[in-house]
Amino acid sequence: MEAKRATIKDVAEAAGVGVATVSRVLSGGSASPATRERVLAVAAHLDYRPSALGRNLRQRRTGGIGLLVPDLTDTFFGQLAEGVLACARSAGEPVVLGSTGDDPEQEAELVGMLLEQSVDRVIAVPSGGADTWEPAARAGMTVVFADRLPAERPGDAPSGPMSGSASGSTADLMLLDGVPPPPPAAPAPPTGVPAVLADDRAGIRTAVRYLRGLGHRRIAFLGGPGHDRRVAAFREAVGSPVDEELVVFATGSRDSAYAAASGLFQSRPDLTAVLAGGNVLGEAAVLAARELDLRVPRDVSLVMYDDVPWAELCSPPLTVIAQPGRDIGYRACELVLRASGRRPRTVVLPTELIVRGSCGPLR
Template identity: 70%
Template sequence: MKASEQRRVTVKDVAEAAGVGVATVSRVLTGTGSASAATRERVLAAAARLDYRPSALGRNLRRRHTGGIGLLVPDITDTFYARLADGVLACAKSAGEPVILGTTGDDPEREAELIGSLLEESVERVIAVPCGDGEMWGPAFRAGLGVVFAEREVPGRNLPSVRADDRAGVRTAVEYLAGLGHRRIALLARHGQEQRVRAFREALAELGVPVDEELIVLARGTRDSAYAAAAGLLQRRPDVTAVLAGGNMLGEATVLAARELVIRIPRDVSLVMFDDVPWAELCSPPLTVISQPAHDIGYRAAELVLRERGRPRTVTLPTELIVRASCGPRR
């Protein structure tokens, strides 16, 4: 095979050869960030052995950018993130900007790998639903990329972001359930939804309802994990009278687990779910939801990342509680 036809060596190849993470390779090759002398030596030796040519990690600061927007979301099959992506694409199309889409699976290492790939493609701007910490995003910041976070933020990074009003959404749902007489209310949330967890604790405290930490259950961003979390909660705590699901995947898992365990909604357990997805209204019974403007979040994030100056630091969009038949008074 001719050299020109060979696959280009990437930062992931260097990371595997050196036995370190992609973020560590990025720090070493950009010459910034912390890394031990031994680690630096292993990374540089691996890069030399593989004949790695850093198209962006080293040269992106010096050469002309090619433009475009990188979009990183946890799962494009999740209806919420699909609608968010659609909003980004709609705004990018009107601006004549291409979009490169990547899915992280809520895995920080996968996120770091995709950040490195976007740098290699000389992308100028990134919109992301982040799952890694500020250090993971260091190479992008140092390369001068415009970054806007959507739905979530990275602690310690004061960057532009667009998100729904989680606090108001959670508070409204908890107040509604408490008004129906519920006191043993559980929260199912995904890792990365710390704001919703904090809002849940605050809402209970404001209502004078004791916070039972066993009723706050976190799941990874997969359907299997969501189902395990929902089924485990309902089996372990039969005294729960209401569940707030932090996303449509968790709401779906709660409905499925309840059916398997012959738990009736809302007679035995009331259910409120984040995201007004199409199947929520078709479910039996139709689900009460906290509607989030997913498309608008994506569109506004794209507007922010395309605007060079005068960008507000944070845009917060309203949520709405849509009451259907999945909630009833405590029996």
């Protein structure tokens, strides 16, 4: 019933040549025209396809590319994945996919899985910090980060001595309460790390200026996991004393995003504009605003990071900071494909403020 696949041996036999010759013909080595033609004919006739298994074992690497994203349900990551897929297809490389749920632990587990599969090239939207990724690199993986960089240090504690909460780490940012901020340091200029990022800094700055121009002064930032760079840019753009109550973080889930948005609106009814750090946060903000009978943009202006198709569907249509998700994926894939030798470079893609209807003048 199931015709088992022809092997190189079958082809060799049928063509009356040695396996080595077949291999050479098929991978472009030298061979006499006569032989070449015969082998090719036989191979086609037998519908021979070389087994990636054998080849990979011999070459000690799997052709594939690993792709790790936090959540495919987030349209932005869908776009990014499509970009990666497009590039990988054109290179003939399979892509093995993992969804981390923004959980460093799952991420580490998935990295392990890729390692086991000998997938040695990975594109990742990292959730974990350097401690997750350093071992991967040490194991010989070529890693290209997309959209984000891993948190600088593993157990880094920016936590003020103040509060006992003290767990300290970027996780502090997860807190809703107003922990004294680390100095509004400019986002460290990334360099040397192979990565493809959007120009968060410019994007955020433009958005903040735009809101400022409309008269807004009490602007809130609604962030999610991995938005460190964005929040840093926000702090920088807003200027020195940032009202910490206006900087709120959620975890990855939609529920958490909604809770954060709702909490923000309720605790600070005086805010006049919100900058959502991602489309899930934006969605939550719209929902929460509606629930609390806040009109957009009359009562509150809203700018969302990520241009997703539905941004235009909202009423009013959402003003967004567009980042080229598909391109980010595509470029990241290009980078990981030609990473051999070339020294790592981080490329930054432009963002664009797309003004639609969700921002209005302060009233």
